[in-house]
Amino acid sequence: MSESVAVIGAGLVGCLAALALSKEGYQVTLYDFRHDPRLDTTQNKNLKSINLAISARGIDALKSVDFGACERILQDMIPMKGRMIHDLRGEQESQLYGLHGEAINSINRSVLNNKLLDELEKTTAELKFGHKLARIEWTDDKQICHFAAEEDSKVPNIEKFDFIIGCDGAYSATRSQMQRKVEMDYSQEYMDLRYIELYIPATKVSKQEYGGNFAIAPDHLHIWPRHRFMLIALANSDGSFTSTFFGPKDQISDLITSESRVKNFLVENFPDIVNIMDLDDAVKRFITYPKESLVCVNCKPYDVPGGKAILLGDAAHAMVPFYGQGMNCGFEDVRILMELLKKHSGDCSSAFVEYSQTRHKDLVSITELAKRNYKEMSHDVTSKRFLFRRKLDALFSVMMREKWIPLYTMVSFRSDISYSKALERAEKQTRILKFLESLAIGILSVSSFKLFKFLARERS
Amino acid sequence: MSESVAVIGAGLVGCLAALALSKEGYQVTLYDFRHDPRLDTTQNKNLKSINLAISARGIDALKSVDFGACERILQDMIPMKGRMIHDLRGEQESQLYGLHGEAINSINRSVLNNKLLDELEKTTAELKFGHKLARIEWTDDKQICHFAAEEDSKVPNIEKFDFIIGCDGAYSATRSQMQRKVEMDYSQEYMDLRYIELYIPATKVSKQEYGGNFAIAPDHLHIWPRHRFMLIALANSDGSFTSTFFGPKDQISDLITSESRVKNFLVENFPDIVNIMDLDDAVKRFITYPKESLVCVNCKPYDVPGGKAILLGDAAHAMVPFYGQGMNCGFEDVRILMELLKKHSGDCSSAFVEYSQTRHKDLVSITELAKRNYKEMSHDVTSKRFLFRRKLDALFSVMMREKWIPLYTMVSFRSDISYSKALERAEKQTRILKFLESLAIGILSVSSFKLFKFLARERS
Numbered sequence: 001m002s003e004s005v006a007v008i009g010a011g012l013v014g015c016l017a018a019l020a021l022s023k024e025g026y027q028v029t030l031y032d033f034r035h036d037p038r039l040d041t042t043q044n045k046n047l048k049s050i051n052l053a054i055s056a057r058g059i060d061a062l063k064s065v066d067f068g069a070c071e072r073i074l075q076d077m078i079p080m081k082g083r084m085i086h087d088l089r090g091e092q093e094s095q096l097y098g099l100h101g102e103a104i105n106s107i108n109r110s111v112l113n114n115k116l117l118d119e120l121e122k123t124t125a126e127l128k129f130g131h132k133l134a135r136i137e138w139t140d141d142k143q144i145c146h147f148a149a150e151e152d153s154k155v156p157n158i159e160k161f162d163f164i165i166g167c168d169g170a171y172s173a174t175r176s177q178m179q180r181k182v183e184m185d186y187s188q189e190y191m192d193l194r195y196i197e198l199y200i201p202a203t204k205v206s207k208q209e210y211g212g213n214f215a216i217a218p219d220h221l222h223i224w225p226r227h228r229f230m231l232i233a234l235a236n237s238d239g240s241f242t243s244t245f246f247g248p249k250d251q252i253s254d255l256i257t258s259e260s261r262v263k264n265f266l267v268e269n270f271p272d273i274v275n276i277m278d279l280d281d282a283v284k285r286f287i288t289y290p291k292e293s294l295v296c297v298n299c300k301p302y303d304v305p306g307g308k309a310i311l312l313g314d315a316a317h318a319m320v321p322f323y324g325q326g327m328n329c330g331f332e333d334v335r336i337l338m339e340l341l342k343k344h345s346g347d348c349s350s351a352f353v354e355y356s357q358t359r360h361k362d363l364v365s366i367t368e369l370a371k372r373n374y375k376e377m378s379h380d381v382t383s384k385r386f387l388f389r390r391k392l393d394a395l396f397s398v399m400m401r402e403k404w405i406p407l408y409t410m411v412s413f414r415s416d417i418s419y420s421k422a423l424e425r426a427e428k429q430t431r432i433l434k435f436l437e438s439l440a441i442g443i444l445s446v447s448s449f450k451l452f453k454f455l456a457r458e459r460s
Numbered sequence: 461m462s463e464s465v466a467v468i469g470a471g472l473v474g475c476l477a478a479l480a481l482s483k484e485g486y487q488v489t490l491y492d493f494r495h496d497p498r499l500d501t502t503q504n505k506n507l508k509s510i511n512l513a514i515s516a517r518g519i520d521a522l523k524s525v526d527f528g529a530c531e532r533i534l535q536d537m538i539p540m541k542g543r544m545i546h547d548l549r550g551e552q553e554s555q556l557y558g559l560h561g562e563a564i565n566s567i568n569r570s571v572l573n574n575k576l577l578d579e580l581e582k583t584t585a586e587l588k589f590g591h592k593l594a595r596i597e598w599t600d601d602k603q604i605c606h607f608a609a610e611e612d613s614k615v616p617n618i619e620k621f622d623f624i625i626g627c628d629g630a631y632s633a634t635r636s637q638m639q640r641k642v643e644m645d646y647s648q649e650y651m652d653l654r655y656i657e658l659y660i661p662a663t664k665v666s667k668q669e670y671g672g673n674f675a676i677a678p679d680h681l682h683i684w685p686r687h688r689f690m691l692i693a694l695a696n697s698d699g700s701f702t703s704t705f706f707g708p709k710d711q712i713s714d715l716i717t718s719e720s721r722v723k724n725f726l727v728e729n730f731p732d733i734v735n736i737m738d739l740d741d742a743v744k745r746f747i748t749y750p751k752e753s754l755v756c757v758n759c760k761p762y763d764v765p766g767g768k769a770i771l772l773g774d775a776a777h778a779m780v781p782f783y784g785q786g787m788n789c790g791f792e793d794v795r796i797l798m799e800l801l802k803k804h805s806g807d808c809s810s811a812f813v814e815y816s817q818t819r820h821k822d823l824v825s826i827t828e829l830a831k832r833n834y835k836e837m838s839h840d841v842t843s844k845r846f847l848f849r850r851k852l853d854a855l856f857s858v859m860m861r862e863k864w865i866p867l868y869t870m871v872s873f874r875s876d877i878s879y880s881k882a883l884e885r886a887e888k889q890t891r892i893l894k895f896l897e898s899l900a901i902g903i904l905s906v907s908s909f910k911l912f913k914f915l916a917r918e919r920s
Contacts, residue, residue: 097607183647183755184648184650185649185650186648187645187647188646188647189645190645293643
């Protein structure tokens with residue numbers, strides 16, 4: 001008989017894990033404490049979702065699970081080939097992501113989640129919503145999951161599984177239960193930032209320049225970088241944009257004390273959004289929408305020895321959204337786990353241990369890179385020095401091909417290079433760039449000094 | 461009416477906090493999930509206690525709470541003026557802690573805990589044992605504590621307080637409840653070490669050289685440093701020593717597979733303990749006693765805004781025992797909190813916030829120092845270079861007095877220098893020592909080169 005698996009959490013990573021295991025013949029039950037998002041339209045309102053950018057790692061993982069499903073799932077995605085920087089005067093500047101037109105792809109979180117659930121319905125996997133994990137009893141044989149009772153529920157609340165996959169996000173209940181069994185190193189860190197979800201509607205008439213009802217170019221990730229805070233916008237297939245404001249907690253608390261303050265703030269700092277956003281709606285969202293926090297989570301190990309349980313996605317490595325890698329990394333978790341299960345002929349015990357040992361350095365690298373990228377998005381993209389170094393980076397990449405690859409390219413477009421390897425190579429490249437910069441400055445100083453001396457002599 | 465306080469945890473720090481608050485007129489109730497340790501003799505067996513070393517910060521905090529009580533409480537402590545290093549041949553070498561005979565003081569954990577409870581009985585504080593904190597309801601007015609029911613208990617299980625002091629150790633239930641209310645940065649890290657409690661009995665006849673029934677010098681902290689593992693021993697007032705073995709997890713798991721392996725290991729590595737320890741008892745403890753883990757905890761902030769709750773001691777900063785500062789730092793927490801309450805005229809809200817803001821850097825410093833000190837105790841103390849640098853350190857200290865103070869002195873004997881200041885000053889001093897070392901090596905090389913040339917010339 002095939003092994004039974006409980007996947008806890010029907011978010012993006014949980015759905016993909018369930019799909020992958022189900023395709024491999026495991027007897028999968030997918031649990032979530034929420035109701036089925038496809039039925040409950042009120043939940044689908046994006047009060048707190050940042051649009052997703054799916055890139056190479058995410059797409060490769062989807063393909064590795066099911067090529068056909070991947071094509072169906074990703075048909076609505078919108079390629080974004082670069083960042084569009086909006087300055088204070090409303091001017092726009094395109095900064096391409098790759099040298100060869102590589103793109104990351106905007107996709108709406110709930111659209112993607114629902115499509116994954118639809119694909120899952122085609123398999124033997126069972127979906128159980130409204131099931132909140134309360135406790136896991138760890139035994140040598142089966143792992144016994146206790147789910148908190150729902151008032152109107154008649155389903156049995158205790159079920160046994162061969163193993164458990166925890167995909168229940170940053171505040172994972174599975175992880176808490178694992179910590180009662182395993183000595184787990186763990187850290188959580190809150191950023192001094194809040195985010196608020198805003199919205200740019202589709203234009204009423206189609207705009208020829210963008211080939212649809214988009215108010216601004218859909219093939220870019222739009223950024224209004226203002227150093228301590230920023231606004232971003234990612235296109236949806238219906239012509240609208242999901243937009244997000246990020247700023248320090250104190251600033252937001254100060255702002256939302258009055259509607260006029262918010263209005264003035266928006267008009268002053270993002271003058272061009274007045275043309276594309278309903279300003280009153282934006283003000284209302286600022287005041288009334290939840291101000292979401294951003295948390296980073298790291299832990300180690302990710303498994304309970306004996307192949308009893310493993311953590312994937314945000315439950316293992318919640319990260320800030322500034323590298324667009326949260327979901328991509330979670331999907332890659334699934335691909336790597338499935339590869340290890342295959343390598344160890346389905347022996348969970350060995351596969352989970354190897355996963356914990358080999359995956360950690362990559363997960364630490366990408367959570368760290370994501371944290372650093374807030375400064376890049378909100379500040380560096382406006383700095384001349386950063387742009388110069390970026391051009392040099394691209395030049396070397398053209399000249400040296402595989403021997404020099406820009407960091408963003410390695411992270412977003414090269415799933416064959418692990419996150420830790422990418423970080424390591426990038427640090428080496430940065431050292432070289434900095435050295436060359438100093439050298440250039442040195443040569444320039446000497447030359448100007450000589451020139452100055454020459455001119456002085458001429459004059460006298 | 462005076463404010464009501466729940467102190468959660470009747471360990472060392474909880475008792476001192478309850479004593480301090482009670483003396484200041486607060487209406488204190490002290491809770492612990494265990495039974496009264498003074499009644500329950502089976503609990504008092506030191507299966508997992510490392511003897512304590514109380515030093516300046518701990519003593520000053522006790523004195524600040526109650527000078528008389530401090531004298532009563534500390535009457536059984538045994539001063540230790542240095543480390544006694546035992547080498548593989550059984551030879552002993554004394555390394556003094558201070559230049560002026562300063563000493564840290566060995567005291568048995570349960571003796572100290574019971575004496576603190578006795579002092580507390582003299583105040584208006586209420587003691588409630590067998591009360592396990594299950595949940596805290598945070599309200600704008602009172603904080604409502606729910607305690608899990610004990611079968612034979614008829615006490616009410618829900619009680620309200622103005623504020624809560626969480627002193628319930630590394631696995632604090634108070635902290636978990638606070639994390640539901642506050643965005644708390646948090647980290648826990650397990651060391652790759654286990655410890656096992658051993659025992660050196662008092663000698664049958666009094667030994668003149670040590671003035672009592674001590675088998676080895678009571679005025680030293682004994683260390684058998686063996687690089688990857690070590691044994692330590694601290695004297696008790698009855699002539700016995702509490703001894704602790706520390707070693708890597710894997711090593712211990714390997715060892716305890718057979719009694720003869722443990723026996724051989726002990727005789728080989730600690731040849732002189734055969735004379736002072738019951739070897740069969742030690743082997744039995746190795747095999748049957750719990751192998752305790754060592755965890756480091758850091759968090760931030762330590763309080764729930766509005767003066768609702770605060771964490772002290774291990775609940776806020778569990779550290780490894782290698783600097784002998786766990787309890788001392790926890791006691792200092794109490795002193796500093798009481799000073800801040802006085803400064804803010806009893807306004808908890810302001811006092812707790814200031815505590816969180818100002819105490820963090822010190823707590824981070826001492827948890828880090830404690831971690832580093834394992835290498836010093838188990839390895840460095842046998843290194844010639846370390847001992848040379850230590851002598852230089854002492855020499856500078858004599859020459860420059862207040863301008864140069866060895867780190868150990870600042871941490872253990874100078875409660876007027878904060879942990880963070882101590883660490884900062886020590887890092888500067890180490891940089892100077894290292895520079896002087898390089899300089900000396902440089903001068904020596906040049907001189908020997910010249911000497912060599914001179915000799916070569918003479919010869920030819």
